[in-house]
Amino acid sequence: xxxxxxxxxxxxxxxxxxxxxxxxxxxxxxxxxxxxxxxxxxxxxxxxxxxxxxxxxxxxxxxxxxxxxxxxxxxxxxxxxxxxxxxxxxxxxxxxxxxxxxxxxxxxxxxxxxxxxxxxxxxxxxxxxxxxxxxxxxxxxxxxxxxxxxxxxxxxxxxxxxxxxxxxxxxxxxxxxxxxxxxxxxxxxxxxxxxxxxxxxxxxxxxxxxxxxxxxxxxxxxxxxxxxxxxxxxxxxxxxxxxxxxxxxxxxxxxxxxxxxxxxxxxxxxxxxxxxxxxxxxxxxxxxxxxxxxxxxxxxxxxxxxxxxxxxxxxxxxxxxxxxxxxxxxxxxxxxxxxxxxxxxxxxxxxxxxxxxxxxxxxxxxx
Amino acid sequence: xxxxxxxxxxxxxxxxxxxxxxxxxxxxxxxxxxxxxxxxxxxxxxxxxxxxxxxxxxxxxxxxxxxxxxxxxxxxxxxxxxxxxxxxxxxxxxxxxxxxxxxxxxxxxxxxxxxxxxxxxxxxxxxxxxxxxxxxxxxxxxxxxxxxxxxxxxxxxxxxxxxxxxxxxxxxxxxxxxxxxxxxxxxxxxxxxxxxxxxxxxxxxxxxxxxxxxxxxxxxxxxxxxxxxxxxxxxxxxxxxxxxxxxxxxxxxxxxxxxxxxxxxxxxxxxxxxxxxxxxxxxxxxxxxxxxxxxxxxxxxxxxxxxxxxxxxx
Amino acid sequence: xxxxxxxxxxxxxxxxxxxxxxxxxxxxxxxxxxxxxxxxxxxxxxxxxxxxxxxxxxxxxxxxxxxxxxxxxxxxxxxxxxxxxxxxxxxxxxxxxxxxxxxxxxxxxxxxxxxxxxxxxxxxxxxxxxxxxxxxxxxxxxxxxxxxxxxxxxxxxxxxxxxxxxxxxxxxxxxxxxxxxxxxxxxxxxxxxxxxxxxxxxxxxxxxxxxxxxxxxxxxxxxxxxxxxxxxxxxxxxxxxxxxxxxxxxxxxxxxxxxxxxxxxxxxx
Numbered sequence: 001x002x003x004x005x006x007x008x009x010x011x012x013x014x015x016x017x018x019x020x021x022x023x024x025x026x027x028x029x030x031x032x033x034x035x036x037x038x039x040x041x042x043x044x045x046x047x048x049x050x051x052x053x054x055x056x057x058x059x060x061x062x063x064x065x066x067x068x069x070x071x072x073x074x075x076x077x078x079x080x081x082x083x084x085x086x087x088x089x090x091x092x093x094x095x096x097x098x099x100x101x102x103x104x105x106x107x108x109x110x111x112x113x114x115x116x117x118x119x120x121x122x123x124x125x126x127x128x129x130x131x132x133x134x135x136x137x138x139x140x141x142x143x144x145x146x147x148x149x150x151x152x153x154x155x156x157x158x159x160x161x162x163x164x165x166x167x168x169x170x171x172x173x174x175x176x177x178x179x180x181x182x183x184x185x186x187x188x189x190x191x192x193x194x195x196x197x198x199x200x201x202x203x204x205x206x207x208x209x210x211x212x213x214x215x216x217x218x219x220x221x222x223x224x225x226x227x228x229x230x231x232x233x234x235x236x237x238x239x240x241x242x243x244x245x246x247x248x249x250x251x252x253x254x255x256x257x258x259x260x261x262x263x264x265x266x267x268x269x270x271x272x273x274x275x276x277x278x279x280x281x282x283x284x285x286x287x288x289x290x291x292x293x294x295x296x297x298x299x300x301x302x303x304x305x306x307x308x309x310x311x312x313x314x315x316x317x318x319x320x321x322x323x324x325x326x327x328x329x330x331x332x333x334x335x336x337x338x339x340x341x342x343x344x345x346x347x348x349x350x351x352x353x354x355x356x357x358x359x360x361x362x363x364x365x366x367x
Numbered sequence: 368x369x370x371x372x373x374x375x376x377x378x379x380x381x382x383x384x385x386x387x388x389x390x391x392x393x394x395x396x397x398x399x400x401x402x403x404x405x406x407x408x409x410x411x412x413x414x415x416x417x418x419x420x421x422x423x424x425x426x427x428x429x430x431x432x433x434x435x436x437x438x439x440x441x442x443x444x445x446x447x448x449x450x451x452x453x454x455x456x457x458x459x460x461x462x463x464x465x466x467x468x469x470x471x472x473x474x475x476x477x478x479x480x481x482x483x484x485x486x487x488x489x490x491x492x493x494x495x496x497x498x499x500x501x502x503x504x505x506x507x508x509x510x511x512x513x514x515x516x517x518x519x520x521x522x523x524x525x526x527x528x529x530x531x532x533x534x535x536x537x538x539x540x541x542x543x544x545x546x547x548x549x550x551x552x553x554x555x556x557x558x559x560x561x562x563x564x565x566x567x568x569x570x571x572x573x574x575x576x577x578x579x580x581x582x583x584x585x586x587x588x589x590x591x592x593x594x595x596x597x598x599x600x601x602x603x604x605x606x607x608x609x610x611x612x613x614x615x616x617x618x619x620x621x622x623x624x625x626x627x628x629x630x631x632x633x634x635x636x637x638x639x640x641x642x643x644x645x646x647x648x649x650x651x652x653x654x655x656x657x658x659x660x661x662x663x664x665x666x667x668x669x670x671x672x673x674x675x676x677x678x679x680x681x
Numbered sequence: 682x683x684x685x686x687x688x689x690x691x692x693x694x695x696x697x698x699x700x701x702x703x704x705x706x707x708x709x710x711x712x713x714x715x716x717x718x719x720x721x722x723x724x725x726x727x728x729x730x731x732x733x734x735x736x737x738x739x740x741x742x743x744x745x746x747x748x749x750x751x752x753x754x755x756x757x758x759x760x761x762x763x764x765x766x767x768x769x770x771x772x773x774x775x776x777x778x779x780x781x782x783x784x785x786x787x788x789x790x791x792x793x794x795x796x797x798x799x800x801x802x803x804x805x806x807x808x809x810x811x812x813x814x815x816x817x818x819x820x821x822x823x824x825x826x827x828x829x830x831x832x833x834x835x836x837x838x839x840x841x842x843x844x845x846x847x848x849x850x851x852x853x854x855x856x857x858x859x860x861x862x863x864x865x866x867x868x869x870x871x872x873x874x875x876x877x878x879x880x881x882x883x884x885x886x887x888x889x890x891x892x893x894x895x896x897x898x899x900x901x902x903x904x905x906x907x908x909x910x911x912x913x914x915x916x917x918x919x920x921x922x923x924x925x926x927x928x929x930x931x932x933x934x935x936x937x938x939x940x941x942x943x944x945x946x947x948x949x950x
Contacts, residue, residue, distance in 0.1 A: 408769025617792020
């Protein structure tokens, strides 16, 4: 493992970057600890790639500081920074073999030939590409090219590895495999990863910590579980799939329970939540998979229970997505029913049902 | 009654077999054409090329092996004496001079052309296209006029000498014309844009992420150029060289206007034998020799740079 | 980085110098087309008399007309043949495709002396075609048809061919599809090839000189005779026109193009 004393691996302090009239990164601050996999998650245009490029040195900051291992690197050009980038399009040199691609950075550092051969061989073994040394990028598959790009950057033993959506061009199956690969390699090598992606699933499965970004700013930094289960802002909630969002205010408290009320008079139950001042709360989000359906007349206590009418049912394989119309809510309620019991078609479109969820499924949001 | 019916039916059946036979051969032709749907498209071009490119060249090669008659006619006797003319000392000197000049032109265009193309692509920004246009534009003028302009500029009493005299940089006017050097300058002046164009196109098509990856992996600007940029644009150097070397070989106007007919190049010889002397066989042998050189150069370029690179320039 | 700065200035220096060298003769020519002086290089006063003189020279005007005629025919015939050929080369794989591509390059790559001489011999000795306007036109088509072919071919990959399929799917036959869909799609490329054919054919001297025979004078041939026996600076005048007109043309088209591109902008991530 790499020992850097007390300094954090990467620290970004109040960094901004503009392109003409467009502010890509807006007073951003974050830090990444040694050995972590840290993801920047957000839709396209949110500034995550720009942030990555600012760390790599491929763009210069307008204001603020970028620190690698405690040292300010603002003025250090890209080829001298101790970080390495895996590009979205991989950018493998088409006129060089796999071997030569991986050896490139080492050659620039004037490492001895014998040492280069040894390191390249070890890297090929690590990413499981032994036997492909003499091939050109055009002669290997997409997944193999990914691994070459990874090997090329890793062989330089950078302080931090920057990955710009490296899996976006792969199909789903390959993406899942490569995600596991990346994690495995990271654990083995212990290098810090800064990972940029727009894919929630990848971010959730890979990261130690996630920063959700929007319009150049950070919405929330938390663990994967925190981001998914306790989103703090409307943007994060919607981005992570908690599409059932109710605008409401605290109406009353009773022991450990809080009651919120929407404009339309809908009363929502939420459990006591830490870290959020209930008085400041402006809304509640609920993930679709936490809502259950029951026939009218079922006795349900101590939960949020409402009556709604099924508007749509979409079969998704592992689950069935149901959209309900509820008279006190403008938007449809989305429910994700697990398809654990096959062949069962309990409900039909147009039918009236009860939908309900536990108090601790209500997640409090603030503006 | 039966006999009449028989004759009518037999006539009808023979007519049917007759039409069937015609139909069958017509079908064959249609089938032939249908399998070759590309005929109507590439047909016109192919026919034209055969009639007016291959045939003329063929005829020249053919005539180069025939004997020249005393009154300008051609005797159909196979001979190699025309090719022996190539080894004639005067002719040899001319050819050597031609190749040397063409080679030097090529070299100078490479050395000067690549930096220009690089500068336009890397530092041109929004003005890139306009800069390239500005470079190509003089080439759109008639070659004759361009050489003439150059000649008046470099003449004994030309503008260049006048300016230099006035600035007191020289005491007496320089003899700038009528030397091989002036032809060299004329050739570079004429063909430099054609070296820059393919190099520019190639540099433009370079994936900028490859350059970023190179920097990211630790290469400084110089290393980046020699390990990534140059190798990936290698093909354009071949294409550019082709577009400079070959015209230089056959050029006849530059030696005429700038060399004053005192310094001859291969092109001048060809013109001389065909138009002035009317000696077709000897002229043909010279032309065939040049053709052979051109085809060789073309082969080398296509082998190393690929035909697409060549076509893309257009 | 000092090395970088030095390299940058060297690049700049070479480029600027080259531009100057490339444009100096042309600019001087334009300048002196307005000079009163007949011979030398001394500037003696501004005048347009040479331009007026040019217009009253029947030989020059006839030469101009002939050049335009030849170019016009070359453009029409070559665009047609070249586009068809490009279409065939792009869409179909057939034996001899590679050979055709290489051989089609020959007229463009061969030295003009060789092609000129070859055509001369071919016309006079083999097919006994009398040298004249016809032979000139044939020669011009010969070297412009490959030009058209390759320019259009080069742009074929950028065209959305699914439009052709949509047309057939909607019930049009092949001929209708070609005229209503394919041809309009290819029009920009044909236009571009025309733009290239024009100077190539209009300015051609050497090949034309070989096959023109007596009495057929295109503009370049006229200029040549003037250069050899020049008494008036008419060459300056013609040359100046040659330079100024394309310059104006490109300025005009680039202005036109800038207006169009100003309508589309893209953002940043």
